Amino acid sequence: MTRSRIVTAAVVVIGNEILSGRTKDSNLGYLAEQLNALGVRLREARVVADVSEEIVRAVNEMRSRYDYVFTTGGIGPTHDDITSDSVAKAFGAKLVKNPEAVAILERMYEPGQLNEARLRMAHTPEGASLIQNPVSGAPGFQIENVFVLAGVPAIMRAMFDGLKHRLAGGPPVLSRTVAAFIGEGTIAKELGALQDRFPDLEIGSYPFFRQGRFGTSLVLRGTEAAMIDRAAAELGRILHGHGVEPLDTEPA
């Protein structure tokens, strides 16, 4: 994988608790930020229920379409934790008791506490490699380009920290925000023309409301700093043309 190739990823959030509104997902935003910093472009995310066929379908569609797939949730010891089994099915692989994972759980639990349910957490698809869990022990796993992580945010984050080095990122995506008290509609036409002149940049326009006034944050994203500089300078000229100064700080 060369440094100039664009590297892509997708996230599959697994869990009825997200779809019922009981739990607000924060894993997607975290993974989006982290992957972006590594030069991996998150292209798509899905939230699916604790239903095996749904998980299998999402994982299979996404692992063929993107370089990396990250799943979160559903790897605990209870009946609603069906991610490992479903990922094995997606790969047509056998779900096996992973001896390394068993050893981790044996160190983690008092004698007599490592029951059959907890041993389920030591099962991975055949051929998977473990992802360490420094928070609560029970590991995640990687099989080919799919990384299976916990749903509890603190655990998911620690797992991701530990697996980062396995990812081959592309060129980091640089971002510059230019914000001003101007309506997006006022500069929309010039902004579209700017996007046409800089097809290798991604130019996003996001309205905001601050100090009782509406404004727009314009976000320039790309891999070449000089190109972003040039586009930002042109953006400054567009704003000046409307008698508006860019703000010094980005609105929250």
Next chain:
Amino acid sequence: MTRSRIVTAAVVVIGNEILSGRTKDSNLGYLAEQLNALGVRLREARVVADVSEEIVRAVNEMRSRYDYVFTTGGIGPTHDDITSDSVAKAFGAKLVKNPEAVAILERMYEPGQLNEARLRMAHTPEGASLIQNPVSGAPGFQIENVFVLAGVPAIMRAMFDGLKHRLAGGPPVLSRTVAAFIGEGTIAKELGALQDRFPDLEIGSYPFFRQGRFGTSLVLRGTEAAMIDRAAAELGRILHGHGVEPLDTEPA
């Protein structure tokens, strides 16, 4: 649609800013809660980029699979706002200037401010009905079972409030949480057996950490209060069997 039929929905979150981690989505959690309260089961959600083919694919897959589809984002006046056009494509419908929407925008802008870019916000697929935007004017729209909403949370919420009456919900989903300081793995087997005895309930198990101790929240969801009562009583007996009392308040 009878009251006993299960009514389903999906959400499509549209926007590069979510996938880059720049913006943390809060619309999904809001829609999940609101739909749940209306007796509509949110079955799946997707986050897709500002890429027409991606939006078309997501909308078409989901509108055939679920009763309702809600999209958020991408209905502003700038070049990266391609939701309306993409939804029209998904339906094979013409994108037309909606006279009612034009009238709304004409009331909203000072003379001379309603330029070509802003008039883009008055375009909907042919045959669509408008969804009012009491916050900033520019409307969303409904075409068949697809509801196209703004991405700015305050606007999205106001739009949803205004369209709720169009939704035919199923029986409301009732939920009861029983929490205790006990490891999920300790009661996993009994919990699985309880789920088997109550196939019409959805029993979820979620670990938590409070006052320096690990515990588990057990969530019983279903449409029959009496059934939830019976399952909760059995759950109480399971916990007592392990010498544990349910907590009075649900952990945050």
